[in-house]
Amino acid sequence: MTAEIAETAETLLKNKQYASLRDMLSAMNEADIADMFTHVPEESIPLLFRLLPKDLAADTFALMETDDQELLIRGFSDSELKEVFDELYVDDAADIIEEMPANVVKRILKNTDPEMRAVINEILKYPEDSAGSLMTTAYISLRPEMTVSEAIKRIRRTISDAETAYVCYVTDDNRKLMGSLSVKNLLLAQPTEKIRDITDKSIICVHTHTDKEDVAKDMNKYDLVTMPVVDDEGRLVGIVTFDDAIDVMQDETTEDIERMAAISPIEESYFKTSDISHARNRIFWLLILMLSGVITGGILKQYETAYAAVPILASFIPMLMSTGGNCGSQSSTMIIRGMSLDEIHLRDFFKVVFTEIRVAAIIGVILAAADGLWILLTVGDGKIALTVSLSIIGIVVISQLIGCTLPMLAKRCRLDPAAMAAPIITTVVDAASVIIYFFIASKLFAL
Amino acid sequence: MTAEIAETAETLLKNKQYASLRDMLSAMNEADIADMFTHVPEESIPLLFRLLPKDLAADTFALMETDDQELLIRGFSDSELKEVFDELYVDDAADIIEEMPANVVKRILKNTDPEMRAVINEILKYPEDSAGSLMTTAYISLRPEMTVSEAIKRIRRTISDAETAYVCYVTDDNRKLMGSLSVKNLLLAQPTEKIRDITDKSIICVHTHTDKEDVAKDMNKYDLVTMPVVDDEGRLVGIVTFDDAIDVMQDETTEDIERMAAISPIEESYFKTSDISHARNRIFWLLILMLSGVITGGILKQYETAYAAVPILASFIPMLMSTGGNCGSQSSTMIIRGMSLDEIHLRDFFKVVFTEIRVAAIIGVILAAADGLWILLTVGDGKIALTVSLSIIGIVVISQLIGCTLPMLAKRCRLDPAAMAAPIITTVVDAASVIIYFFIASKLFAL
Numbered sequence: 001m002t003a004e005i006a007e008t009a010e011t012l013l014k015n016k017q018y019a020s021l022r023d024m025l026s027a028m029n030e031a032d033i034a035d036m037f038t039h040v041p042e043e044s045i046p047l048l049f050r051l052l053p054k055d056l057a058a059d060t061f062a063l064m065e066t067d068d069q070e071l072l073i074r075g076f077s078d079s080e081l082k083e084v085f086d087e088l089y090v091d092d093a094a095d096i097i098e099e100m101p102a103n104v105v106k107r108i109l110k111n112t113d114p115e116m117r118a119v120i121n122e123i124l125k126y127p128e129d130s131a132g133s134l135m136t137t138a139y140i141s142l143r144p145e146m147t148v149s150e151a152i153k154r155i156r157r158t159i160s161d162a163e164t165a166y167v168c169y170v171t172d173d174n175r176k177l178m179g180s181l182s183v184k185n186l187l188l189a190q191p192t193e194k195i196r197d198i199t200d201k202s203i204i205c206v207h208t209h210t211d212k213e214d215v216a217k218d219m220n221k222y223d224l225v226t227m228p229v230v231d232d233e234g235r236l237v238g239i240v241t242f243d244d245a246i247d248v249m250q251d252e253t254t255e256d257i258e259r260m261a262a263i264s265p266i267e268e269s270y271f272k273t274s275d276i277s278h279a280r281n282r283i284f285w286l287l288i289l290m291l292s293g294v295i296t297g298g299i300l301k302q303y304e305t306a307y308a309a310v311p312i313l314a315s316f317i318p319m320l321m322s323t324g325g326n327c328g329s330q331s332s333t334m335i336i337r338g339m340s341l342d343e344i345h346l347r348d349f350f351k352v353v354f355t356e357i358r359v360a361a362i363i364g365v366i367l368a369a370a371d372g373l374w375i376l377l378t379v380g381d382g383k384i385a386l387t388v389s390l391s392i393i394g395i396v397v398i399s400q401l402i403g404c405t406l407p408m409l410a411k412r413c414r415l416d417p418a419a420m421a422a423p424i425i426t427t428v429v430d431a432a433s434v435i436i437y438f439f440i441a442s443k444l445f446a447l
Numbered sequence: 448m449t450a451e452i453a454e455t456a457e458t459l460l461k462n463k464q465y466a467s468l469r470d471m472l473s474a475m476n477e478a479d480i481a482d483m484f485t486h487v488p489e490e491s492i493p494l495l496f497r498l499l500p501k502d503l504a505a506d507t508f509a510l511m512e513t514d515d516q517e518l519l520i521r522g523f524s525d526s527e528l529k530e531v532f533d534e535l536y537v538d539d540a541a542d543i544i545e546e547m548p549a550n551v552v553k554r555i556l557k558n559t560d561p562e563m564r565a566v567i568n569e570i571l572k573y574p575e576d577s578a579g580s581l582m583t584t585a586y587i588s589l590r591p592e593m594t595v596s597e598a599i600k601r602i603r604r605t606i607s608d609a610e611t612a613y614v615c616y617v618t619d620d621n622r623k624l625m626g627s628l629s630v631k632n633l634l635l636a637q638p639t640e641k642i643r644d645i646t647d648k649s650i651i652c653v654h655t656h657t658d659k660e661d662v663a664k665d666m667n668k669y670d671l672v673t674m675p676v677v678d679d680e681g682r683l684v685g686i687v688t689f690d691d692a693i694d695v696m697q698d699e700t701t702e703d704i705e706r707m708a709a710i711s712p713i714e715e716s717y718f719k720t721s722d723i724s725h726a727r728n729r730i731f732w733l734l735i736l737m738l739s740g741v742i743t744g745g746i747l748k749q750y751e752t753a754y755a756a757v758p759i760l761a762s763f764i765p766m767l768m769s770t771g772g773n774c775g776s777q778s779s780t781m782i783i784r785g786m787s788l789d790e791i792h793l794r795d796f797f798k799v800v801f802t803e804i805r806v807a808a809i810i811g812v813i814l815a816a817a818d819g820l821w822i823l824l825t826v827g828d829g830k831i832a833l834t835v836s837l838s839i840i841g842i843v844v845i846s847q848l849i850g851c852t853l854p855m856l857a858k859r860c861r862l863d864p865a866a867m868a869a870p871i872i873t874t875v876v877d878a879a880s881v882i883i884y885f886f887i888a889s890k891l892f893a894l
Contacts, residue, residue: 029651165631182611220693225613246667246693249696250667276809278802279806286773290769297765298762304758304761318764321740322737322772327729329708330708355722358722363730
């Protein structure tokens with residue numbers, strides 16, 4: 001759908017029908033316009049952007065791809081630059097600046113008015129993944145001694161209509177957080193009521209240095225639209241809004257998924273990533289995993305005589321290894337996701353291990369039966385059938401054990417479970433599978 | 448941390464210190480109490496629950512695990528049941544009821560007051576994954592001709608203090624959605640202003656039958672706290688709140704992750720799932736994948752003579768197959784996640800294919816070089832080194848091609864890309880790897 005809109009915009013642009021183009025854009029939502037910009041050729045972006053009404057332009061700018069933002073900024077006159085950034089929310093401005101090269105940053109800060117510059121610098125000084133770097137300072141703070149009508153006057157003064165506000169925060173003389181008050185309850189209160197009396201005193205908040213992933217988790221757990229951020233003295237310094245929290249959750253999940261597939265996490269979106277970085281992000285683990293393949297190969301080599309004597313043995317290696325690999329990745333996936341959703345904790349270690357053993361037993365027996373039968377029917381050699389079936393049971397159990405323990409051990413060692421999972425599990429599982437197989441084979445065939 | 452609290456509660460319970468236990472619970476947040484209930488033995492839950500203050504009890508109940516809810520309901524007297532459900536929000540009540548066995552549902556509906564029963568039945572009649580089943584009917588609707596002060600009076604009448612409300616919706620005589628108005632803007636407006644004049648006329652809404660995943664995506668895209676849900680006539684029938692949208696996103700992601708690891712999606716959390724269902728959810732794909740292993744093995748069998756003649760050839764099979772498998776899963780993961788984040792679309796098919804080919808070329812050459820060198824150093828046989836290196840390049844390219852095309856084809860055929868990915872890709876990639884390897888080997892060694 002956005003693709004079609006992009007085309008329409010393109011044609012209007014070609015035919016210089018700027019008036020109708022402006023009307024079309026003005027009627028659109030900023031998210032859709034930002035979306036559209038990803039479908040039009042780079043060279044048309046600046047002109048299209050200049051056709052946007054001032055306020056819509058800023059909202060759209062905040063949602064655009066980093067490199068398109070940079071492209072625009074480089075093309076902006078100082079006054080255009082100031083215009084856009086003065087319209088932005090400080091947290092969006094800070095996010096954008098964090099992504100820009102130094103010289104661009106300089107130019108931006110030079111052209112933003114002093115108090116915004118101060119706020120941006122404030123936010124920029126917090127560690128990248130902290131609540132502080134995620135928060136906005138555009139929050140409503142009220143004093144307990146205010147009356148409702150005074151509070152409303154204050155809100156009128158302090159926030160623009162454009163800003164979305166759902167919850168007010170009540171602070172004492174030292175800006176210490178005392179509680180929260182939803183805008184709705186403010187609306188329903190009598191003008192003469194004291195803020196103190198309608199404030200919700202139960203405080204849920206995070207510290208400026210809390211990891212943003214934990215902020216998102218807490219906001220989800222407590223169903224908060226906004227999460228107050230306090231400093232070491234418990235003073236309110238900002239709030240994190242639910243939309244930023246959702247983005248954090250999705251980024252973290254994408255990272256987990258990529259790590260599970262042995263890909264080093266990627267900052268930019270698929271098409272914004274260069275071939276070289278795509279390759280770089282994948283080659284590292286491939287080399288490690290190849291080494292693991294070499295190790296397994298080495299082990300396999302030990303048994304050359306075995307499959308020289310009974311060549312058919314070798315033909316079951318792929319099936320056994322892939323079964324082991326799949327069982328391992330199934331278990332590890334269950335555990336990793338469970339841990340990141342806080343459904344599984346380290347103290348559940350043995351509970352998990354025993355569950356996986358029981359499940360493995362069930363799965364192992366079924367697979368062994370199916371496979372043994374298959375071999376009897378096709379190869380017709382009971383000894384081989386027995387060898388493979390016994391191996392499968394052993395392989396399934398070992399693989400699931402490795403698959404469930406490694407991620408938990410990783411977490412125990414403060415390592416990322418997802419990062420550990422894929423590569424190491426494959427290595428260990430593959431090696432184990434081959435050893436189990438040929439151990440059993442050598443016993444049964446007295447090799 | 449919740450584990451410790453659970454223990455404290457347990458001891459207080461054992462020592463019958465109900466007063467202090469009640470104080471402790473009353474001071475806690477419903478999310479934390481629900482969390483605690485997952486750590487205490489089942490038999491203590493009913494007693495602990497009865498110690499909760501009435502309003503806190505309902506909020507906690509809504510957040511508890513399904514089977515604990517059922518446990519409580521079965522223990523409730525009719526009056527207790529009515530007490531809890533009258534305090535619940537309708538959407539929570541509906542969600543709970545959807546999970547309960549028929550006889551329990553009957554009893555619940557028998558004991559809820561008529562209008563709530565009506566609403567619940569209303570919600571229950573929508574398809575399970577639709578916006579209708581996710582929405583709540585507890586929204587604020589205003590009329591354009593109202594003045595701000597009239598609107599506030601209406602809100603006072605219609606919603607309880609407990610309910611969170613961020614956005615009001617403006618509807619005409621036929622309940623048709625005309626626009627939205629944030630509570631904040633209502634607060635900032637003059638009492639005499641007409642609602643019509645401060646309403647935001649740009650309407651973003653979903654249909655009762657829109658898939659809940661799309662609802663969540665749109666709410667995320669447009670940063671909405673609540674999404675209005677309309678029927679075929681465009682009449683406002685309910686709203687979806689951001690917290691429910693976040694839960695939907697996480698469930699969908701978990702499903703994707705499980706599918707990518709060849710696990711059939713699981714409804715309950717890890718520990719709530721029985722061993723049998725765990726096994727059932729994993730065995731299906733394992734059997735399919737085993738078949739794939741058998742196929743690969745069959746292909747391998749064709750080349751028995753080859754590795755009987757040059758036994759060392761077989762020892763490289765694991766390395767080559769795992770490399771192929773990993774490249775395939777890397778590509779498919781990138782594409783699947785890209786598609787579910789709407790970064791990659793079907794129309795990008797060829798763009799993706801060419802990207803993957805270029806990336807594969809880079810990766811293939813590096814891996815081939817590394818591996819060829821390794822073999823020269825260890826085995827010291829140039830012919831084998833060449834065979835393996837050439838195979839790697841071929842395998843990497845083919846694997847990434849399969850890995851990126853299959854998920855897109857799956858989507859093209861309206862199948863779940865994640866579900867297709869793991870199994871089929873492994874099968875095809877493994878087979879392809881073996882064939883490429885032995886084709887090259889047979890040429891070079893004239894086998």
